[in-house]
Amino acid sequence: MSKPLPQPNAVTQRFWSGCRDGHFEFQSCGKCGHHQFPPRLTCTACHAAELDWRRSSRRGAVYSFTVVHRAPLDSFKADVPYVIAIVALEEGVRAMMNVRGTDPASVSIGMPVEIFFEPTDGGEYPLPQARRRG
Numbered sequence: 001m002s003k004p005l006p007q008p009n010a011v012t013q014r015f016w017s018g019c020r021d022g023h024f025e026f027q028s029c030g031k032c033g034h035h036q037f038p039p040r041l042t043c044t045a046c047h048a049a050e051l052d053w054r055r056s057s058r059r060g061a062v063y064s065f066t067v068v069h070r071a072p073l074d075s076f077k078a079d080v081p082y083v084i085a086i087v088a089l090e091e092g093v094r095a096m097m098n099v100r101g102t103d104p105a106s107v108s109i110g111m112p113v114e115i116f117f118e119p120t121d122g123g124e125y126p127l128p129q130a131r132r133r134g
């Protein structure tokens with residue numbers, strides 16, 4: 001069994017295309033200026049549909065995290081233990097992703113990270129992942 005792959009839809013296609021091009025993009029409301037992620041049809045602050053896309057610096061910090069020791073699917077067994085984190089980006093949005101390349105025991109809240117893009121096995125779109133920065 002392989003790992004699940006991104007399944008873009010009308011609302012998320014722009015985001016996944018951005019990942020393919022090496023950009024992490026989020027939505028910015030043209031009416032109230034609210035920044036949001038994940039992508040939605042309307043602004044979660046004022047419900048306006050005038051949403052623009054902005055490119056993140058890909059810099060942020062670990063907001064919260066957990067270490068997974070028991071794989072949810074057989075295809076994740078080789079990865080345990082691994083870190084699932086909520087990363088707070090400089091632009092004020094938060095996104096869930098893995099933290100790679102770091103001993104899970106050394107990950108901490110507030111740790112500076114940057115997003116990079118990890119190819120998937122047979123998938124069209126790479127996954128945004130975090131790694132220690134600085």
Ligand SMILES: [Zn+2]
Pocket residue numbers: 029030031032033034043044045046047048
């Ligand atoms: Zn708004």
